[in-house]
Amino acid sequence: xxxxxxxxxxxxxxxxxxxxxxxxxxxxxxxxxxxxxxxxxxxxxxxxxxxxxx
Numbered sequence: 780x781x782x783x784x785x786x787x788x789x790x791x792x793x794x795x796x797x798x799x800x801x802x803x804x805x806x807x808x809x810x811x812x813x814x815x816x817x818x819x820x821x822x823x824x825x826x827x828x829x830x831x832x833x
Contacts, residue, residue, distance in 0.1 A: 786815040 783794040791811035 784811070789814045789816060791815065791818070 785792045785794065791813055792808050793811050794808045795806070
């Protein structure tokens, strides 16, 4: 299973289903407590850690 995230004005929205299913199947979305900047920072930290360990 995988989820989808959409960032608008640095606000994260989580979609539990594909946007193609909007209106045809059960569909939900929610506003999240993290920002795009936080995700990018954590991603870069993890990349640097993996690079240092290889």
